[in-house]
Amino acid sequence: MKPRPICNGVQWMGVVDWNRRLFDALIPLPDGTSYNAYLVQGSDKTALLDTVEPAVMDVFMSRLAEIERIDYLVSHHVEQDHSGTIPTILEKYDQSVVVCSPRAAPMLVEHLGIAPERIKTVEDGETLSLGNKTLRFVHTPWVHWPETMVTHLPEARILFSCDLFGSHVATSNLLAGNDPYVLEAAKRYYAELMLPFRKMIQNHLKKIGALEFDLIAPSHGPPHDQPKGIVAAYEDWVSDRVSNLVVLPYISMHGSTEAMVNYLVEALAERGVKVQKFDLANTDIGKLAMALVDAATIVIGTPTVHVGPHPNVFYATHLANALRPKLRYAAIIGSYGWGTKAAEQIAGLIPNLKVEVLGTVLCKGLPAAEAFTALDALADTIRDKHASI
């Protein structure tokens, strides 16, 4: 496999992983992914920016076959899909030094056993000359680990952003262009990984906005050669704005909770409120996470199992709490057989969500007139709350 040139002195050295379907044993990858590394060759020195997932190391090493010297190996992020092949690179290029943020240095030692004397740390804003090219390091902690940073290459007007602005997409295209498919995948990626760090990214975007670049080269998915689109999308996603949208994850065992959910979906639609409904018996959690990026309200629908919520609802609620979306309102609905503590238990699962609870509608057995009246009242409340967002 050969390197793919991006511009004079900059080459893509990544690996496209077409068949991977799960990341971190958690995140669905419907479209595969890629692990992007980049080679920057200056007049005096050569730098490799990140490596790849060790499972696909052979392809990566074949791209490097004709590269005789690497002076610097920039590690933007210690997670193994980018750092896992660093030890192999250090072995092959025995003069090379790993360049990373001060927070990354001990992590590289702990996670990969890299010798401390092979590590050089760089401060925020520090530069490293490659001769006729300059690497400028910008610390961007918590996207999505504490040690993360990005690199600006001013001479080529490129921002190497690692996970930030990334997308889990396998494609033979070198560049993203304005492909809406990549933007959709980038939103999914943001939702799954970056959403809990929204406030920090707001500040990082200001910092990055001061840099001049025509290309954003992330570590997953094709580089953005029309970067204004992805930057504008991020500005929207991290903003405090919410949409007139209710996210409704639910599950139903015998149809009663589903009847309540369907009634509420109709009632909200009649009132001009958009709903995204997710049956947790077979939901792609990435789609659920994407809906949480913009939604103003979450309504959780659950039957009662052993007094508490259905285990799939526990899982989805825990996930929503961990992602810390910018939700403003919440409600719980569902049916139970003989007794329930589902609402109390769900409330205890969402301490991170700074939401106003708009109501709980629980009914015993099949929903009837009283439950439907309560659901109409809940729909009225949601419509009124959404009118002011």
Ligand code: FEO
């Ligand atoms: Fe792509 Fe956080 O690793």
